[in-house]
Amino acid sequence: QKEVEQDPGPLSVPEGAIVSxxxxxxxxxxxxxxxxRQYSRKGPELLMYTYSSGNKEDGRFTAQxxxxxxxxxxxxxxxxxxxxxxxxxxxxxxGNTGKLIFGQGTTLQVxx
Amino acid sequence: xxxVSQHPSRVICKSGTSVKIECRSLDFQATTMFWYRQxxxxxxxxxxxxxxxxxATYEQGVEKxxxxxxxxxxxxxxxxVTSAHPEDSSFYICSAPPKTGGQPQHFGxxxxxxxx
Numbered sequence: 001q002k003e004v005e006q007d008p009g010p011l012s013v014p015e016g017a018i019v020s021x022x023x024x025x026x027x028x029x030x031x032x033x034x035x036x037r038q039y040s041r042k043g044p045e046l047l048m049y050t051y052s053s054g055n056k057e058d059g060r061f062t063a064q065x066x067x068x069x070x071x072x073x074x075x076x077x078x079x080x081x082x083x084x085x086x087x088x089x090x091x092x093x094x095g096n097t098g099k100l101i102f103g104q105g106t107t108l109q110v111x112x
Numbered sequence: 113x114x115x116v117s118q119h120p121s122r123v124i125c126k127s128g129t130s131v132k133i134e135c136r137s138l139d140f141q142a143t144t145m146f147w148y149r150q151x152x153x154x155x156x157x158x159x160x161x162x163x164x165x166x167x168a169t170y171e172q173g174v175e176k177x178x179x180x181x182x183x184x185x186x187x188x189x190x191x192x193v194t195s196a197h198p199e200d201s202s203f204y205i206c207s208a209p210p211k212t213g214g215q216p217q218h219f220g221x222x223x224x225x226x227x228x
Contacts, residue, residue: 006155008153032214032215032216034216036219041203041222041224042221043118043205043219043220043222044205044219045219046217046218046219049215049216051215088155088156092215098144098146098161098209098213098214098215098217099158099161100156100158100207102155102156102157103155104154105154105155
């Protein structure tokens with residue numbers, strides 16, 4: 001069993017839709033949770049960062065962490081064609097060592 | 113703007129060649145940097161942790177003699193793929209923690225390596 005599970009998709013939605021992406025994990029020591037967006041042939045770009053449990057909102061993006069269920073989510077409101085990319089969840093058990101464990105990534109396509 | 117710069121972005125070379133990839137932290141010092149490898153349609157796999165002033169820490173299964181890492185200064189880490197073969201073709205990405213350390217990491221734009 002992988003430490004972090006993420007459905008690879010692909011996920012296709014119409015423009016304006018609300019997108020829900022999620023990851024589950026098995027290591028209860030994870031405390032740092034991140035969502036990255038990766039366009040083809042580019043490095044991952046940080047979207048959201050959450051420490052421990054709770055919600056965080058930034059513009060059209062909302063990140064949720066439920067440590068009791070070992071489940072994290074990213075919601076994208078009013079999705080745009082420019083949101084079409086691969087979304088990677090990543091997590092770490094320690095801010096000091098910095099080692100990240102990534103999910104497989106979900107490919108999202110937003111159709112005009 | 114970018115906080116981590118990676119160079120080159122693309123390399124195509126013959127089998128047996130050694131290839132050096134540079135990762136620089138911009139405007140901040142990074143005592144630790146990380147090197148990842150990504151195959152098509154797959155996630156990032158951590159290869160090694162680059163430590164300024166000391167040896168790199170390699171993940172299990174990564175050949176340290178094949179992938180040489182040198183953290184020469186507080187703003188530069190290099191990955192050298194020695195005697196590269198077609199199976200080394202991949203997307204290599206580096207990252208660095210923020211100025212204050214810890215999370216979240218910022219990533220370079222990656223290097224696409226193709227060995228013919």
